[in-house]
Amino acid sequence: MTAPWTLLTGDCRAVMPPRGPFDLIVADPPYGDTSLAWDRRVDGWLPLARAALRPSGSLWVFGSLRSFMATAAAFEEAGLRYAQEIVWEKQNGSGFHADRFKRVHELVVQFYRADTPWSAVHNAVQTTPDATARTVRRKQRPPHTGDINAGHYVSRDGGPRLMRSVLAIRNCHGRAIHPTEKPVALLDILVRTSCPAGGLVGDWFAGSGAVGATCRLAGRRYVGCETDAAMAERARAHIAALLPFPAGDGA
Ligand SMILES: C[S@@+](CC[C@H](N)C(=O)[O-])C[C@H]1O[C@@H](n2cnc3c(N)ncnc32)[C@H](O)[C@@H]1O
Incomplete structure (x- = not known):
């Protein structure tokens, strides 16, 4: 099962709105939790994402509790309502602080349009x-x-x-093309839950294009966007090289 896909180079705030409306938006923005040069919080994308969502659509956002606490008002101001969250447990993690617990999880939080009842949101619980x-x-x-x-x-x-809300899934350590690449096994759960078959997924901070790879395998249409031109090129090659599983004949 193949579905059309494209990965654009540019700033998602300019590039993505005209590509909607999306059945599902996946967003894995820089969390802005550290002083690392690439970890700069991106402002202004939430109202644009909200406007690009179908009424039945939803938005899954990766982040830390720190990043969600810092941006909670921006979700509300953008007209987005909290639905639920998943805890992704990794087999290893980051140890930025010697005096705190070793962080081996990420949050993925789902939001939907505040003008739509939850019952109208596409939700194929896995x-x-x-x-x-x-x-x-x-x-x-x-x-x-x-x-x-x-x-x-x-x-x-x-x-x-x-399915339980805490998911233990190995990260891409050792085979990733992006430092914060998310595993297809995790993304697949989000895509199948929140986008109907053949629907359109928007990936606003594409990185390695892992969401695009997931969509190819799951038969969802995909538009991704990455601001780093070299990474966008690698992501396109990554998605293009991925062959969908052949249709099985049971043999
Ligand atoms: C956390 S990473 C995403 C990783 C991705 N989910 C994966 O699995 O590989 C965030 C990405 O967003 C990109 N980025 C930052 N600001 C952006 C913007 N305004 N528009 C599009 N991409 C942006 C960064 O270059 C980085 O590759």
Whole structure:
């Protein structure tokens, strides 16, 4: 299954708005947590991203708690509402401070348009095939909710179970082409949850193009943007070299 993709060179604030509307925007901006030259927080992109989202769309943003606390007002001012977050646990991490816990996780937070109810947002919640057999009975309702029949659902061993919000997934250490490259296994969960098949994903801070690689494999259309021209070129080569899995015939 292939889907069209393009990765543009430039500033996402100028380049991405006309490319929408997007079913899903993935954004992995510099967090602005350190004094490193490349780690400069980017201002002004949130209202543009909000305007480029379909009403049923959502925005998944990578960051640290520090970066989200520093930018919380900007999300609200842009008309974006918090939905939920995932904790990505890595097998190793950064140790900027000798006197603090070694940081082995990142946050990925989902937002949606404040003028849209959550029920209208595309949300194909992912499951894992590891349920255990049990019967779950609906909790007793208080009398004022009316006469609701007792209900239950039955799960079976190996059946679907709602995916958990803490995901332990190996990072790309040793094979990454970008210093903060995100693993396709993690991005795949975001893309399948929040973008319908054949839908359009916008990747506003593309880096290695890992989101583009994910979209090719998952059959979603993709527009990415990276400001560093040399990195954008490597990202294009990275995505182009990735062959989609051939359609299986069961043999
Ligand atoms: C945290 S990295 C993204 C890594 C990416 N998610 C991956 O998996 O490889 C952030 C990227 O945003 C780029 N960037 C910074 N400001 C930008 C802007 N205004 N427009 C587009 N890209 C920008 C940086 O050059 C950097 O490559």
